[in-house]
Amino acid sequence: xxxxxxxxxxxxxxxxxxxxxxxxxxxxxxxxxxxxxVPLFALAKELRKPPQAIAEELKARLALPPFVEEVIPVGGYxxxxxxTKDLLKEALRPxxxxxxxxxxxxxxxxxxxxxxxxxxGHLRNIALGDSLAxxxxxxxxxxxxxxxxxxxxxxxxxxxxxxxxxxxxxxxxEKYDHFAGNAYVRLHQDPEYPNLQxxxxxxxHALERGELREDVNRILLAQMATMKALNxxxxxxxxxxxxxxxxxxxxxxxxxEQSPHVFRPTEGKYAGAxxxxxxxxxxxxxxxxxxxxxxxxxxxxxxxxxxxxxxxMGLLEGLYFQPYENPYYPALRTSAPQGEPYTPRAxxxxxxxxxRQSHPQALVRAALALAGHPELAEGAFHLAYETVLLEGKQMxxxxxxxxxxxxxxxxxxxxxxxxxxxxxxxHPAKExxxxxxxxxxxxxxxxxxxxxxQIDFRYAEALSFEGDTGPYVQYAHxxxxxxxxxxxxxxxxxxxxxxxxERELALALLDFEEAVLEAAEEKTPHVLAQYLLDLSASxxxxxxxxEDGRPATPVLTAPPGLxxxxxxxxxxxxxTLKTGLSLLGIPAPEVM
RNA sequence: GGGCCCGUAGCUCAGGGGACAGAGCAGCCGCCUUCUAAGCGGUAGGUCGGGGGUUCGAAUCCCUCCGGGCCCGCCA
Numbered sequence: 001x002x003x004x005x006x007x008x009x010x011x012x013x014x015x016x017x018x019x020x021x022x023x024x025x026x027x028x029x030x031x032x033x034x035x036x037x038v039p040l041f042a043l044a045k046e047l048r049k050p051p052q053a054i055a056e057e058l059k060a061r062l063a064l065p066p067f068v069e070e071v072i073p074v075g076g077y078x079x080x081x082x083x084t085k086d087l088l089k090e091a092l093r094p095x096x097x098x099x100x101x102x103x104x105x106x107x108x109x110x111x112x113x114x115x116x117x118x119x120x121g122h123l124r125n126i127a128l129g130d131s132l133a134x135x136x137x138x139x140x141x142x143x144x145x146x147x148x149x150x151x152x153x154x155x156x157x158x159x160x161x162x163x164x165x166x167x168x169x170x171x172x173x174e175k176y177d178h179f180a181g182n183a184y185v186r187l188h189q190d191p192e193y194p195n196l197q198x199x200x201x202x203x204x205h206a207l208e209r210g211e212l213r214e215d216v217n218r219i220l221l222a223q224m225a226t227m228k229a230l231n232x233x234x235x236x237x238x239x240x241x242x243x244x245x246x247x248x249x250x251x252x253x254x255x256x257e258q259s260p261h262v263f264r265p266t267e268g269k270y271a272g273a274x275x276x277x278x279x280x281x282x283x284x285x286x287x288x289x290x291x292x293x294x295x296x297x298x299x300x301x302x303x304x305x306x307x308x309x310x311x312x313m314g315l316l317e318g319l320y321f322q323p324y325e326n327p328y329y330p331a332l333r334t335s336a337p338q339g340e341p342y343t344p345r346a347x348x349x350x351x352x353x354x355x356r357q358s359h360p361q362a363l364v365r366a367a368l369a370l371a372g373h374p375e376l377a378e379g380a381f382h383l384a385y386e387t388v389l390l391e392g393k394q395m396x397x398x399x400x401x402x403x404x405x406x407x408x409x410x411x412x413x414x415x416x417x418x419x420x421x422x423x424x425x426x427h428p429a430k431e432x433x434x435x436x437x438x439x440x441x442x443x444x445x446x447x448x449x450x451x452x453x454q455i456d457f458r459y460a461e462a463l464s465f466e467g468d469t470g471p472y473v474q475y476a477h478x479x480x481x482x483x484x485x486x487x488x489x490x491x492x493x494x495x496x497x498x499x500x501x502e503r504e505l506a507l508a509l510l511d512f513e514e515a516v517l518e519a520a521e522e523k524t525p526h527v528l529a530q531y532l533l534d535l536s537a538s539x540x541x542x543x544x545x546x547e548d549g550r551p552a553t554p555v556l557t558a559p560p561g562l563x564x565x566x567x568x569x570x571x572x573x574x575x576t577l578k579t580g581l582s583l584l585g586i587p588a589p590e591v592m
Numbered sequence: 593g594g595g596c597c598c599g600u601a602g603c604u605c606a607g608g609g610g611a612c613a614g615a616g617c618a619g620c621c622g623c624c625u626u627c628u629a630a631g632c633g634g635u636a637g638g639u640c641g642g643g644g645g646u647u648c649g650a651a652u653c654c655c656u657c658c659g660g661g662c663c664c665g666c667c668a
């Protein structure tokens with residue numbers, strides 16, 4: 001954390017000069033002296049001196065960290081050259097997770113309706129949520145991952161209804177969630193659909209009583225095979241029917257009714273309904289009233305969301321958990337009618353839901369605030385990601401206009417296998433490597449872009465193995481691993497033999513922790529993904545460096561001491577890439 | 593009508609007050625008797641959507657306009 005130490009030193013020196021602020025240390029451009037630098041123009045007005053003079057004064061006052069070799073004023077900038085030995089030592093230091101801090105972060109992601117197979121729209125949700133959970137865990141947070149199962153929803157009801165209505169029996173050939181999903185699509189294409197509402201209602205009620213849980217579970221288990229194939233991790237399942245049974249909604253309403261902003265109008269548009277006035281918390285609303293309970297007595301879906309959020313943050317309790325029997329996640333627990341009582345009491349939650357839910361999510365925060373917990377409202381973060389287009393077009397689950405995750409995984413594996421057959425026919429475990437590469441391509445494609453940007457899922461790009469892709473990073477890792485495998489005996493490292501090439505690579509290695517912390521802070525994995533691309537590029541450049549047409553940086557055949565230094569850096573790089581990929585839920589193959 | 597987000601190279605995107613705007617793909621030219629060429633180097637390509645403002649300094653902040661997406665139901 002060289003950069004942080006520099007920032008600290010600068011902060012102290014500035015304090016002596018009468019300024020209490022923190023400057024950001026950036027990398028110096030290649031054509032400027034030094035490794036890092038800070039611009040000082042902003043201080044000119046405050047200190048009434050030209051930036052050049054400030055640079056000189058700051059230089060004189062700085063209590064230099066021992067690793068700084070030279071402080072160089074350059075115009076209005078103050079640059080720092082790091083002592084090569086210290087730079088290398090820092091780069092060689094093994095990276096470790098940050099120490100644990102207090103407080104639980106609860107991440108909800110996936111939460112797919114248990115009524116059909118997962119499609120590529122779900123992919124972004126899972127990749128973002130799972131990566132973020134891993135990053136936060138590494139960054140020192142205690143993380144609990146929750147997957148919500150809406151087993152009392154209309155979608156599940158329609159699928160179960162369709163299976164019965166059409167008298168469909170599963171022949172075991174098709175994956176069960178695909179089979180069930182086809183029934184759902186068929187129902188929506190059926191001209192008789194409007195006349196089938198009664199039957200659907202009946203199923204809906206049975207679901208609310210928790211009677212058809214096994215039917216839903218069967219679909220869920222099939223979906224879970226896909227989640228597992230995506231290398232997503234979960235700690236808890238929470239079923240909507242359990243929430244209903246535990247009466248969380250009623251408990252939440254009782255809390256909300258304490259608020260003067262929740263009431264039952266006796267006349268007008270909202271007569272007889274229980275409404276919430278969100279205007280103190282969400283400014284600029286045309287109509288600040290939101291119905292929590294309809295005049296007919298039924299709760300709205302955001303009332304349910306609010307109740308669930310209250311439970312997550314410990315404002316109410318009543319759910320029970322037990323081990324969840326399944327072949328994929330041995331430690332997974334599920335809510336159930338009976339079992340151990342458990343309430344997470346998270347002070348921070350992250351709900352991974354697409355941007356179209358921004359408004360309801362704002363209502364959830366408003367409800368926390370008007371329940372008297374503005375600090376919990378602060379801690380309730382909505383990771384709002386933009387939707388995924390399919391080859392430029394909006395997807396639709398009902399119409400079956402989507403590509404399934406299973407299909408994409410299979411296609412990616414086929415393509416990866418073909419590349420391996422071609423490039424590395426002697427590969428000892430082709431299928432396994434193909435699976436890793438396929439997963440790397442898909443998950444990386446989902447997290448390399450900022451969440452708030454809409455992405456277009458195109459086969460050609462998402463399954464590409466070249467350029468800014470997961471496999472590019474995996475390849476750099478495999479290359480590094482290959483060198484380490486062949487190294488066998490190591491002698492003593494001699495830092496003094498370092499060339500500018502080693503320096504460059506070391507400098508790139510130093511940014512890993514910053515990237516992880518920023519990803520955790522901003523709650524966006526793309527920062528880490530972009531860093532891993534940069535780091536891989538640095539290594540590939542190092543690997544390919546040539547002088548006069550000859551390799552400039554051979555590792556294995558380098559003179560003793562330098563060889564070990566290079567091996568050390570390669571090992572550090574290999575481990576950093578592996579760790580970084582793992583934080584994106586992507587495996588790092590040793591051979592590709 | 594009200595609100596949120598996006599607009600950077602032909603395409604897909606990084607960069608979100610500071611040192612000449614960077615990658616990948618596509619194009620062109622090179623590099624495998626060398627640790628994996630899924631790679632590397634070079635070349636070409638930009639009014640950072642338009643205009644105004646703030647600032648010593650704006651792709652970055654503010655205003656406005658244009659283009660695109662989304663949300664605003666006693667549906668979920």
